[in-house]
Amino acid sequence: MEKDIQFLKDTAKELRKNILKMVCAACSGHPGGALSAAEIITALYYGEMHVDPKNPQDPDRDRFILSKGHTCPVLYSVLAMKGYFPLEELQTLRKINGRLQGHPDMNKTPGVDSTAGSLGNGLSIGIGMALMAKLDKKSYRTYVLLGCGELNEGLIWEAAMAAAKFKIDNLLAIVDYNRLQLDGTNDEVMPLEPLADKWKAFNWNVITIDGHDFNQILGAFRKAGETVNQPTVIIANTVKGKGVSFMENKVDWHGKAPNKEQLETALREIENDI
Amino acid sequence: MQTASMRTAYGEALVEAGRENKNIVVLEADLSKATKTSLFAKAFPERFFNIGIAEQNMMSMAAGFATCGKVPFATALAVFASMRALEQVRTSVCIGNLNVKIGAPYGGLATAENGPTHQCISDINMMRGLPNMTVLAPSDAVSCKACVHWAVKHKGPVYIRILRDGEPVLYEKKEDVNIENGNRLHEGNDMAIICNGFTSHMALQAAEELTKEGMHVTVHDIFCIKPIAADVILDIAQKCKRIITVEEHNIYGGLGSAVAEVISQSRPVPLKIMGVNDYFSDSGSHKDLLERAGLTVENIIRQVKDFVE
Numbered sequence: 087m088e089k090d091i092q093f094l095k096d097t098a099k100e101l102r103k104n105i106l107k108m109v110c111a112a113c114s115g116h117p118g119g120a121l122s123a124a125e126i127i128t129a130l131y132y133g134e135m136h137v138d139p140k141n142p143q144d145p146d147r148d149r150f151i152l153s154k155g156h157t158c159p160v161l162y163s164v165l166a167m168k169g170y171f172p173l174e175e176l177q178t179l180r181k182i183n184g185r186l187q188g189h190p191d192m193n194k195t196p197g198v199d200s201t202a203g204s205l206g207n208g209l210s211i212g213i214g215m216a217l218m219a220k221l222d223k224k225s226y227r228t229y230v231l232l233g234c235g236e237l238n239e240g241l242i243w244e245a246a247m248a249a250a251k252f253k254i255d256n257l258l259a260i261v262d263y264n265r266l267q268l269d270g271t272n273d274e275v276m277p278l279e280p281l282a283d284k285w286k287a288f289n290w291n292v293i294t295i296d297g298h299d300f301n302q303i304l305g306a307f308r309k310a311g312e313t314v315n316q317p318t319v320i321i322a323n324t325v326k327g328k329g330v331s332f333m334e335n336k337v338d339w340h341g342k343a344p345n346k347e348q349l350e351t352a353l354r355e356i357e358n359d360i
Numbered sequence: 361m362q363t364a365s366m367r368t369a370y371g372e373a374l375v376e377a378g379r380e381n382k383n384i385v386v387l388e389a390d391l392s393k394a395t396k397t398s399l400f401a402k403a404f405p406e407r408f409f410n411i412g413i414a415e416q417n418m419m420s421m422a423a424g425f426a427t428c429g430k431v432p433f434a435t436a437l438a439v440f441a442s443m444r445a446l447e448q449v450r451t452s453v454c455i456g457n458l459n460v461k462i463g464a465p466y467g468g469l470a471t472a473e474n475g476p477t478h479q480c481i482s483d484i485n486m487m488r489g490l491p492n493m494t495v496l497a498p499s500d501a502v503s504c505k506a507c508v509h510w511a512v513k514h515k516g517p518v519y520i521r522i523l524r525d526g527e528p529v530l531y532e533k534k535e536d537v538n539i540e541n542g543n544r545l546h547e548g549n550d551m552a553i554i555c556n557g558f559t560s561h562m563a564l565q566a567a568e569e570l571t572k573e574g575m576h577v578t579v580h581d582i583f584c585i586k587p588i589a590a591d592v593i594l595d596i597a598q599k600c601k602r603i604i605t606v607e608e609h610n611i612y613g614g615l616g617s618a619v620a621e622v623i624s625q626s627r628p629v630p631l632k633i634m635g636v637n638d639y640f641s642d643s644g645s646h647k648d649l650l651e652r653a654g655l656t657v658e659n660i661i662r663q664v665k666d667f668v669e
Contacts, residue, residue: 145429192427192456200427204451207420211452214424221385221406222428241448244417252409 090133094300097167098128102329102356104163108176108186110349115179115188118339119233120160122264122297122324129303130229131164139169142196148226149215151200153208154233154262155189156341161198162186170197206239208232209259213249216257227311228257235267238276243288249317250289258310259290259319262297264326266337285319297322329356361528361561364501367465370522371396373508374433374463375403381512385425387411387418389436395465397435415440419448419460426458431512437471438464438521442483450490453517457492461511467497467521468557468608469641469649476640479649485613487519488586495586496539497521497615499560500530503583506537521557524646528561530581541589548576551664552600554593556582556615559606559634559655566660577664585618593622597629602667604632606660608650611635632667634660 101124109115131137135148152161159179166173171185178184185194189203200211212230219226236242249257263281265272272278282292291313295302303322310318326340327333330352344352354360378384378400385407392398392410401408411418415436422432436445441464453460464483471478487495496511496518498504504522511518530545531537545560546567555563560581567577578600582588597603603623605616616633623629636653650656654663 149427200424201451201456204447207423207448207452210417210420210448211424211427213417214421214426215428216424217409217421218385218425218428218430241416241420244412244414245420248411248414248417248421251412 091300094128094132097132098124099356100167101128101160101163103353104167104173104176105159106330106344106349106352108159108163108179109343110346111177112179112181113343115159115343116156116341117159117344118266118326118333118336119154119157119262119264121328121330121333122326123157123160123231123262124328125298125300125303126231126260126262126322127160127164129300129307131168133304134307135229136226139197142170146224146226149199149212149228151202151208151212151228151230152190153202153230154205154236155202157233158190161190162195165195165197168197205233205236206241209242209245210248212257212259213245213252213254216254217252219256230257230259232259232261234261234263234265234272234278235275237261237278246285246288246290253315254317255314257317258307259317261319261321262324263321264324266326266335266340268337268340270337282321285321289316291316291318292321293318294321295323297324298328331355331360363526364529365525366498366501366504366523366527367394367396367525369501369504370463370465370508371399373505374400376505377508377512378404378407381431383429384431384433384512385409387422387432387434389413389415389418389440391437395435395437395463415445416448419445420452422460423452423456423458426460431459431461433461433463435463435465437478437480438467438483439478439480442480442486442519446486449517454490454492457516459515460517462517462519463522464520465522466524468523469636469646469653470524470558472646472649473643475643479641481608481610481636482613483521484585484609484615488613488618492517493586494518494584496583497556497585498583499557499581500527502529502531502534503537506534506539507583509534510539523558527558530561530564537583539583541592542580542582542584544578545581546577546579548578549599550576551602551604551667552578552580552596553604553606553660553664554580554582554596554615554619555606556585557608559608562655562657562660563606565657566664569657569661570664575664582615585615588618588622590622593619594627597623597627602630602669604634604660604663604667606634606655608655609635611637630667632663634663
């Protein structure tokens with residue numbers, strides 16, 4: 087297990103480097119919320135989900151929806167690392183005629199299961215997928231990654247009610263709780279606390295973890311998988327911009343690309359675990 | 361004229377389609393008794409999902425259903441299907457070009473007494489503005505069924521504007537209905553009326569009255585407002601030289617605009633657009649509201665006469 091965890095840590099490092107390189111090449115994008123989700127995404131794609139990069143439309147595959155679609159560099163990076171498309175293609179992010187749109191597009195990018203970008207829609211789409219798995223008696227699971235700022239959207243809570251009504255236990259929602267959104271902290275913009283109690287009040291099974299600790303992430307996935315007749319949400323406490331000292335907990339890095347010099351510093355820090 | 365309920369036809373068509381195709385699922389926003397999806401719920405309870413009064417969630421869930429190979433019919437009052445959930449229809453359904461069908465009963469002024477919050481005179485405009493969306497507006501119970509069956513076969517998002525009850529029956533059987541091109545209800549070379557929905561039977565009556573006075577008017581019933589049958593519209597323009605459009609919709613952005621877009625770019629002829637003259641109406645009977653909008657047989661006759669060269 088120790089060896090596995092080390093592999094996941096190394097993979098998350100690669101993921102972070104790819105995120106920063108692609109955002110720098112694009113001269114725009116959203117690094118902060120991509121970096122905060124690096125461990126969650128790594129754990130999903132390397133330790134949890136059943137997917138086959140050679141068969142991205144497999145009807146029996148597990149589904150992943152990046153509902154916080156603006157952080158797509160983290161998704162594109164993991165998809166490239168898994169082999170859905172060449173790593174070099176990451177350099178085409180946000181460029182004309184490219185397959186890597188500014189927000190995920192299911193019809194353009196192999197491995198993207200749902201178009202996203204306008205916040206708040208992903209949980210509803212995921213519930214749709216999960217309900218159809220039940221109707222068709224299929225065993226695939228659906229994973230939805232939500233941003234914390236995204237929880238401001240009323241639609242999230244419509245979906246939360248519906249998931250409990252339909253006893254959606256084959257869907258896992260994960261909140262990347264980095265406590266920052268574009269204009270400032272959650273508390274400044276729209277307070278979310280008590281967040282766990284909110285989900286509990288909507289009849290969800292709630293698991294709170296450190297979203298950068300692989301043991302806790304994998305443990306939460308396991309517990310969620312064992313839960314029946316109730317939807318599960320993992321509230322993953324994370325740090326926006328995680329891994330790069332000058333980006334961590336800085337709201338300015340929500341939607342700004344590093345320049346070449348900043349990129350070099352950031353890559354060095356990630357490599358050396360500073 | 362014999363009448364039949366379009367919303368009942370919608371519910372019956374869903375059951376017919378659901379029997380033939382196991383992938384058809386229906387989503388409802390707590391109005392199944394009004395929209396008649398209750399008929400489908402009774403026939404196929406395992407494929408019926410009541411999402412509650414949450415149209416946005418319903419549309420995005422329908423998108424999720426469609427990604428799994430289903431043919432979801434998301435159903436809500438036209439005003440809420442087209443406007444409350446417009447962003448989800450655009451983002452979750454249309455950008456992905458997903459195979460979601462939107463059934464929208466109570467279009468136009470049909471919710472009459474409920475007042476302007478429930479009347480729906482902007483939906484065609486909203487839906488026409490969305491790439492990938494096909495926009496249908498049947499004119500009676502038979503064409504309503506035809507639209508549902510056509511939508512099942514069509515791959516991609518479809519909006520079906522449905523009315524309510526008591527619509528005069530214009531077609532004998534659904535095979536008679538030509539969804540893509542529309543149907544010719546009356547022939548004549550003096551002028552053309554292009555119409556849809558509840559106004560089609562009025563236009564037909566107006567044409568029959570005018571025939572008695574020696575004036576021969578073409579009446580063409582359009583079901584598919586987008587993409588509109590441009591060739592058919594241009595043929596009508598060439599033959600009749602003048603066109604009046606009639607619709608239970610704002611004069612901006614609906615059928616009249618769609619016809620104007622076609623003829624103005626290829627074969628300009630004088631055009632008059634009849635509809636709701638850009639105002640929110642009040643509570644009242646459907647008949648009273650139509651009269652206020654000038655959507656009556658008598659006014660159509662008057663407008664035709666005034667429009668003669």
